Amino acid sequence: MFDFLHELTPEQKKAATIVDGPLMIIAGAGSGKTRVLTHRIAYLIATGISPRNILALTFTNKAANEMKQRIHKLLSSSDAYAVWAGTFHSMFLRILRTEHERLSLAENITIYDTDDTLRRIKYILKEFGLDEKQYNPNYVAHRISEAKMKLLGPFEYLNHSQIQAEDRARRVPQLGTIYQTYQHQLQLSNALDFDDIIYYTYILFNNHPDLLEKYSQIFRYILVDEYQDTNEAQYQILKLLTTYHQNICVVGDDAQSIYAFRGANIKNILNFQKDFPSATIVKLEQNFRSTGIILEAANHVIQQNKKQLQKKLWTNNPTGQPITLIKALDEVHEAEEVVSRLFHSKNTFQTKNGDFTILYRTNAQSRPFEDALRKMNIPYKVYGSLSFYNRKEIKDFLAYLKLIINPHDEEALLRVINYPTRGIGDVTINHLIQLARKENTSIWNILLRLNNISHALPAGSVIRLNGFKNLIQSFQESKFDHLYELAMHVYKKSGMRQDIESLNEEEKLSRSQNIEELINSIQSFEQSFTFENFKAPTLADYLYTISLITTGDNTPSEEEDHVKLMTVHAAKGLEFPIVFIVGLEENLFPLSYLELTDPDNIEEERRLFYVALTRAQRKVFLSYAQTRFRFGDRIATAPSRFLREIPQHLFEQTQKYPSPAETTVHKTIIAKNQNSSTSKHHIPPEEIAPIEHILPGQQVLHATFGKGYVESIEGEGERKRAVVVFDSVGKRILVLKFARLKILS
Numbered sequence: 001m002f003d004f005l006h007e008l009t010p011e012q013k014k015a016a017t018i019v020d021g022p023l024m025i026i027a028g029a030g031s032g033k034t035r036v037l038t039h040r041i042a043y044l045i046a047t048g049i050s051p052r053n054i055l056a057l058t059f060t061n062k063a064a065n066e067m068k069q070r071i072h073k074l075l076s077s078s079d080a081y082a083v084w085a086g087t088f089h090s091m092f093l094r095i096l097r098t099e100h101e102r103l104s105l106a107e108n109i110t111i112y113d114t115d116d117t118l119r120r121i122k123y124i125l126k127e128f129g130l131d132e133k134q135y136n137p138n139y140v141a142h143r144i145s146e147a148k149m150k151l152l153g154p155f156e157y158l159n160h161s162q163i164q165a166e167d168r169a170r171r172v173p174q175l176g177t178i179y180q181t182y183q184h185q186l187q188l189s190n191a192l193d194f195d196d197i198i199y200y201t202y203i204l205f206n207n208h209p210d211l212l213e214k215y216s217q218i219f220r221y222i223l224v225d226e227y228q229d230t231n232e233a234q235y236q237i238l239k240l241l242t243t244y245h246q247n248i249c250v251v252g253d254d255a256q257s258i259y260a261f262r263g264a265n266i267k268n269i270l271n272f273q274k275d276f277p278s279a280t281i282v283k284l285e286q287n288f289r290s291t292g293i294i295l296e297a298a299n300h301v302i303q304q305n306k307k308q309l310q311k312k313l314w315t316n317n318p319t320g321q322p323i324t325l326i327k328a329l330d331e332v333h334e335a336e337e338v339v340s341r342l343f344h345s346k347n348t349f350q351t352k353n354g355d356f357t358i359l360y361r362t363n364a365q366s367r368p369f370e371d372a373l374r375k376m377n378i379p380y381k382v383y384g385s386l387s388f389y390n391r392k393e394i395k396d397f398l399a400y401l402k403l404i405i406n407p408h409d410e411e412a413l414l415r416v417i418n419y420p421t422r423g424i425g426d427v428t429i430n431h432l433i434q435l436a437r438k439e440n441t442s443i444w445n446i447l448l449r450l451n452n453i454s455h456a457l458p459a460g461s462v463i464r465l466n467g468f469k470n471l472i473q474s475f476q477e478s479k480f481d482h483l484y485e486l487a488m489h490v491y492k493k494s495g496m497r498q499d500i501e502s503l504n505e506e507e508k509l510s511r512s513q514n515i516e517e518l519i520n521s522i523q524s525f526e527q528s529f530t531f532e533n534f535k536a537p538t539l540a541d542y543l544y545t546i547s548l549i550t551t552g553d554n555t556p557s558e559e560e561d562h563v564k565l566m567t568v569h570a571a572k573g574l575e576f577p578i579v580f581i582v583g584l585e586e587n588l589f590p591l592s593y594l595e596l597t598d599p600d601n602i603e604e605e606r607r608l609f610y611v612a613l614t615r616a617q618r619k620v621f622l623s624y625a626q627t628r629f630r631f632g633d634r635i636a637t638a639p640s641r642f643l644r645e646i647p648q649h650l651f652e653q654t655q656k657y658p659s660p661a662e663t664t665v666h667k668t669i670i671a672k673n674q675n676s677s678t679s680k681h682h683i684p685p686e687e688i689a690p691i692e693h694i695l696p697g698q699q700v701l702h703a704t705f706g707k708g709y710v711e712s713i714e715g716e717g718e719r720k721r722a723v724v725v726f727d728s729v730g731k732r733i734l735v736l737k738f739a740r741l742k743i744l745s
Contacts, residue, residue: 002046004074008039015282016040019047022242022276023249024227024269028313029298029614030289030575033251034063037225038070040249041083044221045075051082055219055241059226060573061087061548084219088234089194090548092201095215096192097544102208103200106190108405108540111547115390116411117141117193123414124181127437128174135172139714144179148195149231149263151202154180162716169713171696188442189410198233205240216244226573227252227272231263239275246276254309255302258569258608260600270307287313289575289617291320297620297646298613304645305603313614322652325643326623330634331583334625335368338580339376341621342563345578353379357564357576359612361589365582366565373563383566389546393500393511394518398543400490404475405540408442417468420495424468428461444469483539484523491515521546568612579616581609584624584640598735609642681706689743691736694722699744705732707744 005013012032015025016039027033037056045051058064064085071080084091093111100107112120121137147157157163158176167175186192192200205212219241224230227250230238242248250272257266273279287295295313302308324341328334338358345351358369366382373380388394396419399412407413418424435456436443446453447469450462457465471494480486491497500511525542564576583589590605613620624639681703694700698710708726713736715721720736734741 002043004042005039008035009286011282011284011286012036012039015284016043018249018280018282019044019049020247022246022272022279023282024272024276024279025249025251025282025284026309026311027251027253027284028287028311029253029256029611030287031284031313032286032288033225033284034067034070036284037223037251038067038074041067041080041085041223042071042074045071045077045079045083049221051079052084053218053220054083054085054223055091055221056083056085056223057088057091057225058085059087059229061090061545063225063573064090087548089197090544092237093197093544093548096197096200096204099204099208099211102211103204105192105200106406106408108190110189110191110402110406110409110412111197111544112186112191112193112411113389113547114141114194115395116191117144120182120185120411121178123433124178124185127433128178128181130174130178135175135178140172140175140178143175144182145193145195146263147179148199149233151199151233151236153199154183166713166716169695171712185410188408188436188440190406190408190442191411195233198231198237202233202237202240205237212240213244216241220245220247222248224248224250225252228254228257228266228269229259229262229264230268232265235265235268246278248276254307255305255311255607256572256611256614258572258604258611260604266307270309283311285311285313287315287614288317290315290614291317291618293320293322293650294613294616294620297323297650298610300647301606301613301642301645302610305606306599307603321619323646323650324619324621325651326621327639328623328625330627331365331368331625331629332371334582334623335372338369338582338621338623339372339378342580343376343378351578352561353563354561355577356580357566357571357578357615358580358582359566359568359571359615360582361568361591361608362583363567365588369565369582378563379561380563380565383564384570388514388517389549391511391514393496393514397487397491397496397515397518398546400472400475400494400496401487401539402543403472404486404490405538405543407444407472407476410443413443416494420499422468422495423464424461428457428465431457431461432465482523483526483537483542484519486539487519487522491519568608571615572611574615575617576615577617578619578621579612580621580623581612582623584622584643585628585637586640588628588637589640589642598738601735606642606645609640683740683742687742688740691720693743694736694741700724701742701744702726702734703740708732 005016008016009032012035015023015036025033025036027036041054041056044054056064056067058067064087067085068080068083071083072078086094096103096105097107097109100109118137118141121140122132125132125135125137125140147153147163152160152163154176157179164173164176167173186196205215222238222241224238229252238248250269252269254266254269257264257269260266273281290298292315295315299312326334326337326341328337342356345356346353360366363384370380370382389398396416399415402409402412403416414429417429432443432446435446435453439446447465450457450465450469474493475486475490478486478489480489496515497512500508500515503511522542525545526537568581589609590602622643624643625637627634628637681701683701683703689700694710694713696710696712699707700710701707702724705724705726706728708724711723711725711731713720713722722734722736722739722741723731724734724741725731
C-alpha cells in the first residue's frame with residue numbers, strides 16, 4: 001500500500017509518516033524536502049485522510065503545481081488535485097472570495113500589484129499637494145506594507161504613538177492619513193493589494209469565530225514549506241488555524257532565511273518548539289546536490305552564525321573539485337576573468353552554456369558580465385529583470401480585462417480611459433476624480449450617472465466619456481464560448497491592435513508578439529483549468545491566477561542552453577551544475593547599507609552567502625575586485641569577510657589566498673583611500689547623542705566618516721537607522737544604536 005515510501009532515506013521516511021501532532025522538519029539545502037513533502041501528503045491520503053482536509057502552503061505556485069503532479073503520480077489518483085495546495089496568497093484569496101460578504105468585500109475584487117500601488121500612492125500625493133521627494137512613493141508603499149504585515153490597519157496606525165512620533169521625526173507626518181486614504185480608495189475600487197489578502201484573512205478568522213472553526217475543521221492537516229520565510233501576519237493566521245488541533249507540519253531551514261527585508265521573521269522557525277512544546281523534530285542533513293568540498297565550505301561559513309538550529313550537512317557525493325578564487329583588478333576585469341573561465345570550461349570539458357550560473361548580490365552588477373558574455377558571443381539570460389506582466393502593452397490589455405469583471409477598479413480605468421487616445425484629456429479626468437471624491441464613490445459610478453450631471457462637464461467630454469463607458473459595457477455583455485475569444489474581441493474593439501500596428505516595425509513586432517503570448521496563455525489556462533477542476537473557468541479565475549504569479553514561478557528551464565544571471569535572492573530554491581559567486585567584497589557582499597556593525601544584518605548576509613554556495617552541484621568559483629566604481633568615483637575595496645570563513649585547503653592551492661590585510665573591514669578602506677577629512681575623529685562618550693535626539697536635517701559627526709547631515713530617519717527601537725550624507729564618503733545608512741554620532745547643529 002505504501003510502496004512509494006521505499007525510495008526515502010530513514011529520516012525522510014520518518015518525516016513523511018508522522019501523522020498527528022506538531023512536526024518541524026529542519027531540511028538542509030539539497031536534502032530532498034520537496035520529495036518529503038509530496039510523500040508526506042501522499043501518505044496522509046493513503047491512510048484515509050481526505051485530500052480536502054489538507055492545506056499545503058508553498059511560496060510559489062510552481063512548487064504547488066509540481067507537488068500535485070508528483071502526488072498524482074505516486075498515488076495514481078486524481079485525489080492530489082483536491083488538496084488545498086498553493087501560496088499563502090492564492091489559498092487565502094480563495095477563502096476571501098468565498099467569505100467576501102463577511103468583510104463587506106465584492107466577490108469580483110481585483111488585485112493591485114506593486115506598480116498599481118505606486119501609481120495609486122502618487123495620485124494621492126498629488127491630491128494632497130505633497131512633494132514626492134519628501135513623501136517618496138516607494139517609501140510610503142513600504143511603510144503601508146510593513147504596517148499590514150504587523151496587522152496594523154489605518155486606525156491602529158494613526159493611533160500608535162510611537163509610529164506617529166517616528167513619522168514626525170522622518171518629516172512624513174501625513175503618512176498615516178495617506179494610508180487611510182489609500183485603503184479607502186481601494187475599497188471604492190473593489191480592490192485589494194497583496195498584503196491585504198493576508199491582512200483580511202487574519203481579520204476574517206480573528207473577528208469571526210464561526211469561520212475560524214469552520215476552516216480549522218476543513219484544514220485538519222496543515223503543511224507549511226519555507227517556514228523560515230513567514231512573516232508576522234502569516235504566523236498569526238497559522239496560530240489561529242491550529243486552535244482546534246495541532247496537526248501542523250512546518251518545513252524549513254533557518255540557515256536559508258534571507259527575506260527579512262520583505263518582513264520574514266526568523267524567530268518563527270527558531271521558536272517553533274516554544275509555540276508547540278510537544279513538537280517532534282526531524283533533521284534532514286544528508287545533501288544529495290553538492291560535492292563534499294562545496295558542503296564543507298558551506299558548513300564552515302554558516303557555523304559562524306550564533307542564532308541557528310544546529311545541524312551539519314553531509315553527503316555521499318564525491319569530494320569534487322576545489323573552489324576557484326578569482327582576484328580581479330576592477331569590475332570589468334572581474335567579468336572578463338569569469339567569462340574566460342567559463343569559456344575555458346566549455347572548450348575543455350564540453351560543458352553547456354546552461355550549466356553555468358552567475359550569482360550576484362544586487363541587480364546592478366549584471367552589466368559588466370552581460371558585456372563580457374556578448375563579446376565572447378555566449379548566449380545568456382538575466383532573470384529577475386522586467387516581468388512579462390509589467391510590460392506596458394500587457395498592463396494596458398489586462399486593465400481592459402479587469403474592467404470587465406470590476407469596472408470600479410480605478411487604477412485600471414484611469415490607465416485606459418484615454419488609451420488608445422480618444423480625446424479624454426487630463427482636465428476631464430481630473431473633473432471626474434473630483435466628482436468621485438466629492439460624492440465618495442467610484443469613477444465608474446460617476447460615468448453611469450453622467451447624463452444626470454452633464455452640466456459639470458463640457459458636452460464634447462460627456463460624449464467621449466459615454467463612448468468609453470459604452471465600450472466597457474459592451475465587453476461585459478459579450479458572449480463567447482471561450483475566454484481567449486473574448487480577449488481577441490477586446491484587443492480589436494478597444495483600439496489597441498490598431499494602435500500597436502501604427503508603431504514602427506520593431507516596436508509593432510515586439511508588442512504584438514507579447515499580446516499574442518498573453519492570449520495564448522489564456523487559451524492554455526482555459527484548457528488546463530477545465531481538465532483539473534472539471535468546470536469552465538471565468539475571466540476572474542484567469543485574472544486572479546496571473547495576479548498571484550510569484551517571482552519563483554518564472555525560473556529557468558533545464559532545457560534552455562544559455563548562461564543564467566541572477567541575484568542570490570532569485571536563485572533560492574534552485575540548483576545549478578557550476579556557479580560563479582561574484583562581487584565578494586566588503587560593503588557589496590555583505591552589503592554596506594545594512595550597517596555591518598549590527599550582528600543580525602551580518603548573520604542574514606552570511607545566510608545569503610550560504611544559500612549561494614549551496615546552489616552549486618559540481619563546482620564553485622568565487623570572485624572579487626580590488627577596485628570598483630561607487631557613486632562615480634573609483635575606490636579600493638577589500639575582499640569579503642566570508643572568504644576567510646572558508647578553510648584555505650578547500651581552495652585551489654596554486655592561487656594566492658586573500659591575506660588578512662586584504663580582508664580588513666570598511667574602516668581600513670576609508671582610512672586608506674579617502675583624503676584627510678575622513679581621518680578618525682575622537683568623540684568623547686559624554687558628547688555622543690542619545691538615539692532619540694538624532695533628527696533629520698541635523699549636522700552630525702561620525703568617528704570614522706567625519707561630518708555629514710542627517711537626510712532621514714527610519715525604523716524603530718534597536719533597528720532605528722539614519723540615512724546620513726557625509727562630506728567624505730557620500731550617503732551611508734547607520735544603525736543609530738552603533739553609530740555613536742555627535743550633533744554639531
